[in-house]
Amino acid sequence: MTKQQQEQLKQSIVSSVPHEVGFLNKYSWALSLIGEYIKREFGHPYSLRGISKMVHRLGLNYTKPTYNLAAADEAKQKIFTEVTFPGLKNDGWTS
DSSP states (O other), rough: HHHHHHHHHHHHHHHOEEEEEOTTTOSSOHHHHHHHHHHHHOOOOOOHHHHHHHHHHOOOOOOOOOOOOOOOOOHHHHHHHIIIIIHHHHTTSOO
């Protein structure tokens, strides 16, 4: 990719979430999704390792999302883990 394309990629990652650039129901960037974006927008296929190196060169860091549940409602959590989540799992939403 050219320097200009790399800068455009960086701006897309920093200033938008995937669903804003055409990926349905995607709210955080993952290396595989960045790869799909690069291929779609610039026509260049990259390996996950290549994407990882490029993201690092662009000065971006990526981490898995973490959540702070200190203020969470325990009753709602119990309902979710015992009722809602198993229902989602049975509908094929999780593996």
